[in-house]
Amino acid sequence: MNTETLAALGEPNRLRIIELLRAGPRPVNDIRGRLGLRQSQASQHLKVLKDVGLVEIEPRAQQRFYRLRPQPLKQLHKWLDRYRHLWEERFEQLDEIVEELAQKEKSDAADKNK
C-alpha cells in the first residue's frame, strides 16, 4: 500500500469506476458510457488505476475487459482501520477515566451536601 494508491482513489471519477467494477469486469466503452466520460478521460483514469494495481486487463474475444483487483483495497482498508483503531483504543481508555472523574465529582457533591 502506498500514497499513489490513495491518490488514485482520491479522484471522484476513478472512485466511480471502482464502484462500477464491483459488479464485474467491463469493457472500456461500457465504463465510459455508464459514467458519461470522454474516451480519453476514461482511458487516462483506467491507466492510473491499472498502474497502481487496482484494476487489471482481461482480454475477451476482440475486447479488453477491466477487472477489479481487490487486494490493494483490502490492504488500504486494513491501514485505515488501524488508524481508526488507534483512536478507538485511546477513547476506550479515556472513557474509563472520564467515568472515574464523573463518579468522584458526584461523591464529592454528596459529601458537601451532608
Next chain:
Amino acid sequence: MQQTRTSERTMKNKTTVERTSDRELVVTRAFNAPAHIVFEAWTKPDLLKRWWAPKSFGVTLFECEQDLRTGGTYRFAFGRDAKNPEVFSGRYIEVTPPSRLVLTQLYERISEVGEAVVTASFKESAGRTHLTLSQLFPSKEALEGALASGMEHGMRVTLDQLDELVDSMR
C-alpha cells in the same frame, strides 16, 4: 461469551474518521460525561498518561510536560523505548476550558515536514460531550507522509464507504 462481547461493542460510542480535505483529517466521538470532565482528562498530564498511548500498540507516554495556556509549550515523549522516544512538541494557540483546545504539533523525528495544527472542540449536550478532533497538516504531502508512516491516514473516501467496498469483495 461471543454474545456478551457483541452487545458491549454496540453500546460503545462510535468513532468516525474522515479526510475532509487534501490536508485535513477529522475524528469524532461522543463521551458520556459533561465537557469539563472530558476537557480535564485531555489536559492533565497524569490523566493523559493513562489514555493517550494505546496499550495494545505496546507504547507508553513517558513524558508529558506542558504549560497549558495560550502561547505555552508542551512536549510529549512516547514509544516503546524510553531512551529513544518519539516526540511530539508544539505550543498552544488557544486554551478555552472546557470547550476548545488548539495546538501546533511537530513530529520531531521528521521535523522538516512542518507543524500540523490540531483543534479539539468539546460540545456538551444533555450531559454528554461530542468531540471533534481536526488535524490540519502543513501540506497534502505531510498528511500522506504521516499516513505512510502508519500514524495517520487519509483519502476522500470515508471509512464507511470502504467498509462497504471491502465487504462486497469477500
